[in-house]
Amino acid sequence: MTESFSNLIINWYQNHKRDLPWRNTSDPYKIWLSEIILQQTRVIQGLPYYEKFIAKYPNVFDLANAPEDEVMRLWQGLGYYSRARNLHACAKMVVEQFDGKFPNTYSELLKLKGVGKYTAAAIASFAFGEATPVVDGNVFRVLARYFNITDDIAQPKTFKKFFEVSEDLIPEKHPADYNQAMMELGATVCSPKSPNCSECPIAEGCEARINNIQAELPVKKKKIKVKRRYLYYLIWQNENKIAMKKRGPQDIWQGLFDFELIETEKALDMNDIISKIQNLHQDVQIIEISDAYQHILSHQKLEAVFIELNKKTDNTLHDNDLVYYTQDEIEELPKPRLIENYLSSRNI
DNA sequence: AATCCGTGGCG
DNA sequence: TCGCCAAGGAT
Numbered sequence: 001m002t003e004s005f006s007n008l009i010i011n012w013y014q015n016h017k018r019d020l021p022w023r024n025t026s027d028p029y030k031i032w033l034s035e036i037i038l039q040q041t042r043v044i045q046g047l048p049y050y051e052k053f054i055a056k057y058p059n060v061f062d063l064a065n066a067p068e069d070e071v072m073r074l075w076q077g078l079g080y081y082s083r084a085r086n087l088h089a090c091a092k093m094v095v096e097q098f099d100g101k102f103p104n105t106y107s108e109l110l111k112l113k114g115v116g117k118y119t120a121a122a123i124a125s126f127a128f129g130e131a132t133p134v135v136d137g138n139v140f141r142v143l144a145r146y147f148n149i150t151d152d153i154a155q156p157k158t159f160k161k162f163f164e165v166s167e168d169l170i171p172e173k174h175p176a177d178y179n180q181a182m183m184e185l186g187a188t189v190c191s192p193k194s195p196n197c198s199e200c201p202i203a204e205g206c207e208a209r210i211n212n213i214q215a216e217l218p219v220k221k222k223k224i225k226v227k228r229r230y231l232y233y234l235i236w237q238n239e240n241k242i243a244m245k246k247r248g249p250q251d252i253w254q255g256l257f258d259f260e261l262i263e264t265e266k267a268l269d270m271n272d273i274i275s276k277i278q279n280l281h282q283d284v285q286i287i288e289i290s291d292a293y294q295h296i297l298s299h300q301k302l303e304a305v306f307i308e309l310n311k312k313t314d315n316t317l318h319d320n321d322l323v324y325y326t327q328d329e330i331e332e333l334p335k336p337r338l339i340e341n342y343l344s345s346r347n348i
Numbered sequence: 349a350a351t352c353c354g355t356g357g358c359g
Numbered sequence: 360t361c362g363c364c365a366a367g368g369a370t
């Protein structure tokens with residue numbers, strides 16, 4: 001039974017797999033890079049970033065030797081920026097501790113920064129042929145439906161159950177193809193909404209399809225709570241330069257650049273904003289106030305207003321972390337999408 | 349264990 | 360408009 005399961009999906013995979021650049025290599029560096037990029041990210045979104053990184057950093061030494069801001073800038077727009085910081089740190093680890101060669105086992109790969117259970121299994125199987133199963137969102141969905149497993153996948157302990165089920169399914173002979181096949185099936189056929197069961201190689205034995213309960217599986221109880229935040233950006237200008245600030249830890253966009261920020265939990269009207277600014281800074285000249293920009297994140301809904309201003313008599317910055325940059329310099333800084341959107345709308 | 353971290357697409 | 364989801368990991 002388990003043999004036919006893995007045989008069926010591997011055979012299906014051979015005939016239906018997409019031609020993706022990281023599938024035409026056994027270079028651990030390229031496989032690792034692709035897996036970091038693809039964490040919580042669709043192939044269609046990550047593909048151009050993979051191409052950019054490979055072109056700029058053909059091997060792990062090139063990446064390790066790059067400045068961190070340059071790596072962050074190349075990652076700009078992809079989100080979850082801790083991945084980029086860990087990517088860089090990991091490249092340095094591999095160069096300094098392992099002479100530029102990636103570890104070749106699941107347990108050793110797990111020690112690398114930014115490499116968790118999924119990514120370690122992916123690299124171990126794809127690059128080194130180790131028979132360790134990947135358990136990602138696709139695998140949760142395919143197995144939950146096929147075996148009608150109703151455990152809550154939002155609970156960390158459920159991972160162990162799916163990992164053990166997978167260990168019984170993964171063939172020692174073709175672990176890489178099995179892992180790829182499970183994810184490809186989940187990504188292209190066994191989709192979250194309205195799965196394409198007519199094209200599924202394992203539809204016959206699938207309990208969810210037999211009982212027509214595909215939409216109820218996998219079970220995920222945790223709901224996302226959205227927090228609203230209101231951002232009022234103060235944009236100091238001095239001749240052709242603009243003051244920007246690198247964002248610190250424990251919040252969104254760590255390591256990226258934005259402007260001086262006044263944040264509130266409730267929306268302010270125009271007069272509130274102006275009086276708030278005038279309380280903080282005497283001697284201020286407001287040049288322009290933008291419309292509100294809506295910016296949706298996974299767990300947050302942001303509303304941002306951009307306020308361009310000058311000091312009437314003195315352009316010294318009160319905040320040591322604020323630095324004036326020219327337009328050319330700003331283009332090279334890594335910035336959140338929200339800031340990028342504002343800057344591009346402003347330059348017209 | 350529960351929460352946080354982006355951006356984009358879909359129904 | 361809104362909730363959900365995507366080749367997860369760190370804390």
